[in-house]
């Protein structure tokens with residue numbers, strides 16, 4: 001069975017049968033027509049989606065379900081002769097041709113009429129005739145017809161068409177006073193001058209333009225909308241805002257609905273607007289939707305400092321190492337995060353039930369050294385004998401904790417081969433003693449287990465990094481996802497999580513170039529596990545400044561962000577006639593803006609390193625934005641995060657999360 005016939009059957013099952021549609025003759029006809037042949041090549045993968053799709057001349061191929069519904073409403077018999085007004089792609093004509101002896105179809109756009117004629121001929125539909133003309137006048141030479149279907153919405157029922165019905169014939173037509181919404185009517189010709197009319201429900205069709213339809217002049221404005229440029233369409237489809245403080249997020253909250261996961265991205269690791277907007281959205285999610293978990297792209301022990309701070313508990317002894325010391329410090333030790341931590345602390349102070357307080361967790365795995373220390377310190381305090389064994393087992397990693405990437409090179413040597421099992425054994429020991437340890441202090445036990453898990457995964461990560469780069473990416477994102485799962489298990493089945501990571505982690509990898517390299521990410525894993533319960537939001541910017549280094553481990557610099565590349569999504573967004581906007585992307589496909597954005601384009605990703613000199617090679621990749629994210633938030637101009645200076649950090653009270 002070809003992929004398409006499987007998709008066709010799914011379409012019949014989920015879009016038609018599941019809606020209670022059971023006209024077997026129509027379903028057989030739909031099953032016989034290869035819809036993929038009727039859509040533009042670049043949209044072939046969406047051919048069986050539950051939506052109309054754009055075709056040439058700013059027209060559409062109708063939603064499959066609507067075609068089924070209208071065809072059924074015609075009550076066709078095999079010997080019938082049918083007329084269609086509005087050939088479009090020719091798809092509905094092909095469905096009719098499967099069911100009746102002869103189909104006549106009229107299209108007012110020559111380009112559509114010609115290509116539909118050729119397509120139907122190629123597919124062997126010898127019983128169809130296509131005419132380029134105004135269909136509101138019918139096709140008198142071939143009248144009367146047993147069935148007439150009009151695939152565009154007019155202001156009223158054209159008399160000519162009624163007159164071209166045979167006695168007993170049926171005319172199905174969308175009619176409405178406005179250009180884009182109509183009622184689907186069925187008119188039955190009872191006798192020479194008697195007709196019976198039924199209302200079959202609300203529909204939305206492109207306008208019927210012609211002598212007995214809308215006048216061209218009236219429609220010019222409406223049609224112009226379909227011809228708008230992409231930036232103009234984005235302008236119309238997006239919510240604009242002046243600044244982060246005053247942005248109204250009610251509609252966004254509505255779109256997020258009951259989602260249990262909201263993933264908030266960033267297009268760089270050093271842009272203040274991304275942090276501040278994420279904080280703003282997270283605050284609303286906490287206050288209005290009961291989110292209690294914030295999980296971020298930071299290491300577990302570092303994030304735990306913030307967690308302690310916002311719970312007003314001083315860091316446990318094992319946490320006394322300085323926080324956010326590792327490159328790139330500005331990613332979390334910055335004024336935006338500090339301000340947000342204050343808010344979280346104040347919020348938690350008002351919540352009595354600890355289960356409802358906000359927890360702040362790190363998903364990343366770069367803290368080999370401090371995680372080892374954390375596990376050892378914990379064991380030392382609860383079980384010194386096991387601590388001793390654990391210290392020996394971790395011994396194989398300790399020479400490399402300063403630069404763990406070197407560990408990969410030596411890990412094939414005999415003496416290091418046992419390291420993997422040693423490191424795992426420490427985690428297993430902890431888990432085995434779960435009951436004893438957690439009785440004393442469940443939170444500290446959980447924290448130690450997460451650190452032990454991190455060490456085990458980091459060991460594998462560095463080992464694989466040396467041999468297979470993309471595989472190590474996957475291990476990192478798998479670790480992030482597993483950590484998220486542990487946090488959820490710890491916080492209980494009702495807990496809802498906000499996740500802050502770079503766009504490249506939270507945007508579904510399947511919609512990007514990453515997938516071709518066999519890479520996945522946490523966004524993809526969350527979507528695969530939780531489907532629509534996850535809402536993925538990407539962020540973007542055109543120009544401004546960013547905090548980044550020139551090479552790994554280098555000092556932070558405030559760099560100028562280059563105006564976006566000509567062929568990028570960012571360039572299109574830059575051309576939108578407003579500075580900041582929220583662009584919902586999860587609507588059904590009939591939204592023309594989303595459909596036009598589907599075509600893959602370049603997208604920019606700035607990490608902790610930014611190299612404007614080689615920007616195209618270093619920072620751009622191909623993606624399909626609406627498939628990657630459910631929503632996109634745009635700041636045309638943005639500015640670098642403000643790092644906490646050494647002096648500020650040194651001067652902070654011990655209880656602060658960013659002290660040195």
Ligand code: SAM
Pocket residue numbers: 059060061062085086087088089090091092093106107108109112133134135136151152205206207208209210211213
């Ligand atoms: N049945 C088509 C298919 O399967 O692809 C979809 C039709 S599309 C929704 C409506 C079509 O009606 C457009 O191609 C439009 O150009 C055409 N149309 C509008 N007014 C018309 C008229 N007066 N005569 C003929 N075609 C017309």
